[in-house]
Amino acid sequence: MSGSIRLGDISVAPGEQRSIELPLPxxxxxSPVVMPVHVINGRRDGPVLFVSAAIHxxxxxxxxxxxxxxxxxxxxxxxxxLIAVPVVNVYGxxxxxxxxxxxxxxxxxxxxxxxxxxxxxxxHTFMQEVVSRCTHGIDLHTGAIGRDNLPQIRAKVIDAPQxxxxxxxxxxxxxxxxxLRDGSLREAVDEFGIPVLLYEAGEALRFDEVAIRAGVKGxxxxxxxxxxxxxxxxxxxxxxxxxAMSSQWVRAPQSGVLRMVVPLGAHVNKDDIIGRVADPxxxxxxxxxxxVSGIIIGKTNLPLVYEGEAVFHIARFKQAELATESxxxxxxxxxxxxxxxxDQEPVIV
Numbered sequence: 001m002s003g004s005i006r007l008g009d010i011s012v013a014p015g016e017q018r019s020i021e022l023p024l025p026x027x028x029x030x031s032p033v034v035m036p037v038h039v040i041n042g043r044r045d046g047p048v049l050f051v052s053a054a055i056h057x058x059x060x061x062x063x064x065x066x067x068x069x070x071x072x073x074x075x076x077x078x079x080x081x082l083i084a085v086p087v088v089n090v091y092g093x094x095x096x097x098x099x100x101x102x103x104x105x106x107x108x109x110x111x112x113x114x115x116x117x118x119x120x121x122x123x124h125t126f127m128q129e130v131v132s133r134c135t136h137g138i139d140l141h142t143g144a145i146g147r148d149n150l151p152q153i154r155a156k157v158i159d160a161p162q163x164x165x166x167x168x169x170x171x172x173x174x175x176x177x178x179x180l181r182d183g184s185l186r187e188a189v190d191e192f193g194i195p196v197l198l199y200e201a202g203e204a205l206r207f208d209e210v211a212i213r214a215g216v217k218g219x220x221x222x223x224x225x226x227x228x229x230x231x232x233x234x235x236x237x238x239x240x241x242x243x244a245m246s247s248q249w250v251r252a253p254q255s256g257v258l259r260m261v262v263p264l265g266a267h268v269n270k271d272d273i274i275g276r277v278a279d280p281x282x283x284x285x286x287x288x289x290x291x292v293s294g295i296i297i298g299k300t301n302l303p304l305v306y307e308g309e310a311v312f313h314i315a316r317f318k319q320a321e322l323a324t325e326s327x328x329x330x331x332x333x334x335x336x337x338x339x340x341x342x343d344q345e346p347v348i349v
Contacts, residue, residue, distance in 0.1 A: 005041050005081055007129050015043040022129055038084045046080025047226045050130050053140040055107050057092015058204040062140025065215035080228045083130055110188035137189050137196035138219055143203050146302040150264050151201035151214045154178040163195040169225035170218035173330035174297055174315055175243045207347045213334045242326050244315035252277050252305040253286045262296060265327045269293045274312055292316050
């Protein structure tokens with residue numbers, strides 16, 4: 001990277017920062033719609049990193065992560081440039097919906113088209129105005145409504161050394177080696193030859209303080225790894241994240257009321273009892289058993305389930321015990337009660 005960064009008709013020179021509004025298709029009321037972008041262009045050359053959130057409009061943890069990131073002291077020492085997009089799917093964000101008004105999933109609409117559907121046009125704008133200017137990327141997500149995700153990085157890390165190094169630097173307790181889905185932002189960015197991480201943590205439409213803290217810290221760690229920020233003076237060792245090569249959903253054996261007996265982040269062995277589903281009287285009850293050994297990285301938060309509904313997500317590791325140690329160290333590091341942040345007050349939910 002060198003020189004000015006231009007988005008739309010605005011140019012941001014080295015040493016400057018600007019908030020930019022990229023025009024999008026208006027509402028049918030003719031009210032204008034814009035995508036908010038904040039650009040910080042460092043005085044010295046370096047990588048250009050995009051950090052995006054709310055591609056699914058109801059996934060709001062990333063919005064708070066970006067707000068805190070932009071308000072950290074160290075960001076003023078930036079080398080290279082940061083392009084932060086806290087709300088990509090503005091339409092879904094306004095209506096508290098995962099989708100666009102045309103019911104399309106934006107994260108299945110990339111790279112988009114200038115003359116295509118509403119989703120295609122929004123995806124095209126993001127790719128042309130943001131991604132095309134960058135050398136690296138981090139996309140922030142949460143679980144769906146009623147589903148909670150353990151903080152984790154999803155990325156294609158096999159035979160991708162740059163991406164793998166970024167994933168390890170982030171410091172989430174779990175890295176899930178994940179293939180590229182058709183129409184996803186990760187697939188489109190990969191076509192540009194840009195290493196990109198997807199951070200998953202928490203639940204849609206809810207703030208999760210641990211997930212937010214981990215996201216801010218993870219992004220700054222990646223920026224230090226890329227040489228965009230000075231190295232940390234802290235010598236405190238952090239547990240190395242463990243790479244899961246696969247994962248599997250466990251489904252409800254019958255419809256009824258779910259009682260979970262293991263928490264998010266727990267280590268389970270194959271055939272362990274991890275929950276029970278019963279009718280409201282408890283007369284017909286079935287146990288839910290772990291189908292594989294591993295770590296619980298996702299679960300439903302809703303106790304009312306239908307037969308066949310996904311209720312637990314288990315990541316598989318070669319050494320699950322070491323992954324458990326990584327999760328425990330992560331939880332201790334980001335505990336809001338024992339680790340007060342000097343920069344940001346915690347969100348209480």
